[in-house]
Amino acid sequence: MKHQQQEWLSTPKLICGLMSGTSLDGIDAAIVEFSVQNGKHIFTIKSHTTIPYSPEFRTEITRIIEKKSTIADISWLHFAISEFHAIAVQKACELAGITPHLLDGVGFHGQTVWHSPTPKKKLGNSISSTLQLGSPSVLATILGIPVVGDFRSADVAVGGQGAPLVPMFDANFLREENRSIIALNIGGIANITLLPALDHNGSIRAFDTGPGNVLIDAATRMFFGKQLDSNGAFAAAGRTVGAMLTQLKNHSFITKVPPKSTGREDFNPTWLQKRIRTTFQPSIPSEDIVRTVTEFTAWSIAENIRLFADTSSKIIASGGGIHNKTLISMIQKELPNTEIITTDAIGIPSDAKEAICFAYLAYRTLGGLPGNIPTVTGASREVKLGVIAFP
Amino acid sequence: MKHQQQEWLSTPKLICGLMSGTSLDGIDAAIVEFSVQNGKHIFTIKSHTTIPYSPEFRTEITRIIEKKSTIADISWLHFAISEFHAIAVQKACELAGITPHLLDGVGFHGQTVWHSPTPKKKLGNSISSTLQLGSPSVLATILGIPVVGDFRSADVAVGGQGAPLVPMFDANFLREENRSIIALNIGGIANITLLPALDHNGSIRAFDTGPGNVLIDAATRMFFGKQLDSNGAFAAAGRTVGAMLTQLKNHSFITKVPPKSTGREDFNPTWLQKRIRTTFQPSIPSEDIVRTVTEFTAWSIAENIRLFADTSSKIIASGGGIHNKTLISMIQKELPNTEIITTDAIGIPSDAKEAICFAYLAYRTLGGLPGNIPTVTGASREVKLGVIAFP
Numbered sequence: 001m002k003h004q005q006q007e008w009l010s011t012p013k014l015i016c017g018l019m020s021g022t023s024l025d026g027i028d029a030a031i032v033e034f035s036v037q038n039g040k041h042i043f044t045i046k047s048h049t050t051i052p053y054s055p056e057f058r059t060e061i062t063r064i065i066e067k068k069s070t071i072a073d074i075s076w077l078h079f080a081i082s083e084f085h086a087i088a089v090q091k092a093c094e095l096a097g098i099t100p101h102l103l104d105g106v107g108f109h110g111q112t113v114w115h116s117p118t119p120k121k122k123l124g125n126s127i128s129s130t131l132q133l134g135s136p137s138v139l140a141t142i143l144g145i146p147v148v149g150d151f152r153s154a155d156v157a158v159g160g161q162g163a164p165l166v167p168m169f170d171a172n173f174l175r176e177e178n179r180s181i182i183a184l185n186i187g188g189i190a191n192i193t194l195l196p197a198l199d200h201n202g203s204i205r206a207f208d209t210g211p212g213n214v215l216i217d218a219a220t221r222m223f224f225g226k227q228l229d230s231n232g233a234f235a236a237a238g239r240t241v242g243a244m245l246t247q248l249k250n251h252s253f254i255t256k257v258p259p260k261s262t263g264r265e266d267f268n269p270t271w272l273q274k275r276i277r278t279t280f281q282p283s284i285p286s287e288d289i290v291r292t293v294t295e296f297t298a299w300s301i302a303e304n305i306r307l308f309a310d311t312s313s314k315i316i317a318s319g320g321g322i323h324n325k326t327l328i329s330m331i332q333k334e335l336p337n338t339e340i341i342t343t344d345a346i347g348i349p350s351d352a353k354e355a356i357c358f359a360y361l362a363y364r365t366l367g368g369l370p371g372n373i374p375t376v377t378g379a380s381r382e383v384k385l386g387v388i389a390f391p
Numbered sequence: 392m393k394h395q396q397q398e399w400l401s402t403p404k405l406i407c408g409l410m411s412g413t414s415l416d417g418i419d420a421a422i423v424e425f426s427v428q429n430g431k432h433i434f435t436i437k438s439h440t441t442i443p444y445s446p447e448f449r450t451e452i453t454r455i456i457e458k459k460s461t462i463a464d465i466s467w468l469h470f471a472i473s474e475f476h477a478i479a480v481q482k483a484c485e486l487a488g489i490t491p492h493l494l495d496g497v498g499f500h501g502q503t504v505w506h507s508p509t510p511k512k513k514l515g516n517s518i519s520s521t522l523q524l525g526s527p528s529v530l531a532t533i534l535g536i537p538v539v540g541d542f543r544s545a546d547v548a549v550g551g552q553g554a555p556l557v558p559m560f561d562a563n564f565l566r567e568e569n570r571s572i573i574a575l576n577i578g579g580i581a582n583i584t585l586l587p588a589l590d591h592n593g594s595i596r597a598f599d600t601g602p603g604n605v606l607i608d609a610a611t612r613m614f615f616g617k618q619l620d621s622n623g624a625f626a627a628a629g630r631t632v633g634a635m636l637t638q639l640k641n642h643s644f645i646t647k648v649p650p651k652s653t654g655r656e657d658f659n660p661t662w663l664q665k666r667i668r669t670t671f672q673p674s675i676p677s678e679d680i681v682r683t684v685t686e687f688t689a690w691s692i693a694e695n696i697r698l699f700a701d702t703s704s705k706i707i708a709s710g711g712g713i714h715n716k717t718l719i720s721m722i723q724k725e726l727p728n729t730e731i732i733t734t735d736a737i738g739i740p741s742d743a744k745e746a747i748c749f750a751y752l753a754y755r756t757l758g759g760l761p762g763n764i765p766t767v768t769g770a771s772r773e774v775k776l777g778v779i780a781f782p
Contacts, residue, residue: 004395056514068459071522075505076513079520079547114466122467123447129470131462137544137778149778153528156470368781387528387540387778390759 005368009036013104013366014046016089017359020081020111023188024061026052027085029092030355031103034363041172043360047096048352051088065113074133081111082138089143100143107362108149109354110134115152117161130162140389148362151385155372160379161261167193167206167376168364169357173348180313182305182338185353186212186321189262190301193376194309203375207258207308210251210300211267213321218269219293223286232326235294238287244279248296251275258308259378294327302334311338318343318350361385396759400427404495404757405437407480408750411472411502414579415452417443418476420483421746422494425754432563434751438487439743442479456504465524472502473529480534491534498753499540500745501525506543508552521553531780539753542776546763551770552652558584558597558767559755560748564739571704573696573729576744577603577712580653581692584767585700594766598649598699601642601691602658604712609660610684614677623717626685629678635670639687642666649699650769685718693725702729709734709741752776 012035019028030048034041053061057080064074085108093100110132119126136149152162170183175195180202183193190212196202213228220229229235253262276289305311315338321327322342332340343350361371364385371385403426410419421439425432444452448471455465476499484491501523510517527540543553561574566586571593574584581603587593604619611620620626644653663684671680696702706729712718713733723731734741752762755776762776 054514060514064462068461070459071455071465071505072507072511074462074465075507075520075522076511076518078522079518079544080514080516082548083516083518114462116463116466120463120467123445123451123471125471125474127467127470127474129466131466131469135541135544135548137541137776138548141545141548141774150526150528150780153470153526154532154780157473157526157529157532365781383532384781385528387780389541389545389778390756390775 008367011035013363014098014102015105015107015359015363016092016103017107017355017357017362018085018088019109019354019358021187021354022112024053024058026050027088028352028355029088030352030359031092031096031098032356032359034360041360043173043356045347045349045352045356046098047092048349048355049088049092049095050351051084051091053084057084061111061113078133078135079138081134083142085134085139086142100145103143103145105362105366106139106143106145106147107151107358107360108134108136108139108147109151109358110149115162117156117163128156130156136387136389140391144391146366146391147389148365148386149389150387151358151361151371154383154385155377155379158379158381158383160372160374160377162377163261164191164193164206164376165361165371165385166354166357167204167373168371169360170195171204171373172360174316176314180310182309182313182315184301184315184317186301186317186319186327188212188214188264189267190297190319190321192301192304192309194313204373205258206376208261209304210254210262211297212319213324214264214267215272215293216290216297216324216327218272219290222269222273223289229290229294229324229326232294232324234287234290235324235326236291238285238289238291240295241279241284241288241292244276244289244292245295247275247279248293249299254300254303255307291326294324295330298327298330298334302331305335305338311335313338315340316343316346317341318348318353320351322350399758402426404754405489405493406496406498406750406754407483407494408498408746408748408753409476409479410500410745410749412578412745413503415444415449417441418479419743419746420479421743421750422483422487422489423747423750425751432751434564434747436738436740436743436747437489438483439740439746440479440483440486441742442475442482444475448475452502452504469524469526470529472525474533476525476530477533491536494534494536496753496757497530497534497536497538498749498751499525499527499530499538500542500749501540506553508547508554519547521547527778527780531782535782537757537782538780539756539777540780541778542749542752542762545774545776546768546770549770549772549774551763551765551768553768554652555582555584555597555767556752556762556776557745557748558595558764559762560751561586562595562764563751565707567705571701573700573704573706575692575706575708577692577708577710577718579603579605579655580658581688581710581712583692583695583700585704595764596649597767599652600695601645601653602688603710604715605655605658606663606684607681607688607715607718609663610681613660613664614680620681620685620715620717623685623715625678625681626715626717627682629676629680629682631686632670632675632679632683635667635680635683636686638666638670639684640690645691645694646698682717685715686721689718689721689725693722696726696729702726704729706731707734707737708732709739709744711742713741
């Protein structure tokens with residue numbers, strides 16, 4: 001296949017990346033043109049959009065993740081998700097002013113319904129696994145263009161965590177010559193990728209730092225009945241409750257030495273309620289609670305950078321959390337010597353970053369290039385990620 | 392991709408085909424070399440073998456098909472099946488005296504756990520679907536060779552039944568210049584593919600004729616406690632019970648006009664018990680029952696050929712049922728003017744035929760050729776089948 005891969009990389013390619021995260025909000029789609037210039041990959045974003053899942057659709061996915069299901073229901077969802085992603089591609093194409101047939105490929109993450117890189121022993125076999133619903137074959141047949149999917153299995157098959165995969169994008173597009181970069185993503189959970197300066201030999205590492213928006217969202221829902229603290233206005237109007245902050249900081253994950261990963265099983269509304277119970281008083285204004293939780297979140301991110309990274313790095317932030325201005329300014333206050341910018345400042349819409357990343361991973365797979373970074377995922381070697389459906 | 396496909400077809404290719412049927416016996420593997428000679432595809436079989444599933448493994452698959460399961464269990468099985476297929480490839484390679492790295496590709500059918508080409512309406516969407524467990528990406532990563540999988544989805548996505556797919560093999564390798572051929576497969580259910588003579592313009596059709604081994608096996612288990620009537624010895628020792636045969640023949644599926652398909656939901660031990668209840672007497676020797684059921688099976692196949700095919704065709708039979716000599720001789724008696732041979736007679740081990748077919752379908756997909764026959768599956772057009780994982 002060598003010849004074909006070089007051919008692939010020899011001309012610019014237009015790829016639609018599709019990401020549907022574990023938050024089950026919907027599908028992010030981004031159309032990106034990739035090409036090679038002076039031996040380096042470069043890209044231009046043509047369009048990006050989000051198609052929300054309907055509440056019923058979200059409920060159905062949640063049901064399959066949380067409860068036992070018939071294989072008929074799973075098979076139905078596998079195809080339904082594929083068809084729904086076709087609509088997202090079409091919308092992104094409309095925004096870019098092109099027809100889907102002009103695309104050279106699609107990067108189709110699929111909907112994660114299970115991810116267990118830790119082996120599970122059954123019937124005498126210890127087996128790690130990951131499962132994303134959505135058939136690349138169905139999507140390629142509908143759209144008439146090559147579709148890459150099932151990005152995580154190969155890394156898991158060689159002993160990796162199958163995640164994070166975004167660092168391959170960060171490594172190619174965010175690194176600088178003589179300053180180390182920290183790519184910070186604030187989703188439900190926050191994670192950082194450490195990118196040593198190119199003139200250094202250091203290896204790329206990535207790990208979760210703790211909560212991203214998950215606890216702030218939970219506090220806002222509990223005390224204001226709102227989905228999120230947009231712009232961080234509630235937190236900005238409150239004052240930190242010292243005793244409560246001390247209680248929150250007392251979670252061993254934050255200072256745990258990497259590699260490490262966490263999730264909603266560790267940080268969730270129930271955990272938050274338990275943690276603030278002893279220091280909570282009805283007289284405390286709701287804004288103060290949200291501010292304290294925001295303060296804790298900012299501290300947990302900063303503390304990880306102080307302990308395990310270089311504070312003279314530049315932080316490039318992305319994810320929904322960057323819209324919370326109070327959170328970002330708190331992180332900046334915790335790290336006074338660290339420059340913090342968002343991916344938007346360098347031309348990457350932060351909401352579309354993951355979709356752009358999976359467009360890039362599809363570009364690599366179609367070009368015969370590996371997509372995982374073993375020092376990041378723990379895989380025993382580099383592997384090409386995913387399967388390709390040619391229409 | 393045009394250039395690469397022509398390159399693929401320009402030299403002989405060694406492919407391992409893997410089939411694990413709905414009988415859940417285990418995995419059939421066949422290593423086959425394909426090449427193009429005078430514009431026609433030709434093949435040579437290098438080895439074939441079967442790896443049985445352990446009883447526990449079979450029970451686990453059955454449980455997932457029949458009962459509600461957690462997505463964790465399905466994800467585990469998805470990876471476990473992939474790893475088990477790697478063992479089958481390795482065994483087939485040993486028998487062929489080669490290492491897996493000498494293979495150019497693998498055709499990985501996967502374990503069908505759901506197949507519903509009839510649309511199911513849910514959440515306002517009518518969706519057909521099919522689901523084969525086993526990740527081509529995992530198998531390709533383990534073996535270090537390209538793996539093709541998910542063969543049925545694309546055909547379902549364009550309105551086809553996603554089955555049968557074997558006719559593409561039959562069309563290329565069993566057709567004759569001036570005589571029509573009937574490819575008869577006697578598995579649990581029996582089906583035929585009608586291959587008009589090449590000098591004719593007729594289209595290829597395929598359909599189920601009714602029971603294959605399913606009722607004979609059921610009768611043998613009920614009356615002799617044995618899994619099957621090997622060689623048809625029980626049937627050979629019995630006499631037909633006329634009234635019982637008449638009752639059995641009274642099933643509308645047999646004479647239904649094609650296209651048609653059936654399954655174990657129509658023909659199963661419970662149906663058989665109900666059907667023979669009124670004519671059963673304890674004095675009837677068990678051999679007579681098995682013979683009568685065998686007679687019915689032979690008649691149902693022959694009747695379909697008399698009604699919907701050309702009795703001057705040559706029948707090329709395959710599937711487990713061809714080992715039942717009594718069954719085959721009964722079909723011959725029903726169709727005195729039809730020549731009946733087995734695929735073994737033309738160098739295709741009948742037990743390995745499906746694995747050989749999926750090796751061929753992988754060869755076609757890797758060569759950029761479509762794999763379905765729209766007149767057979769009902770698809771709106773020809774499509775390339777499956778996804779490819781490049782290691």
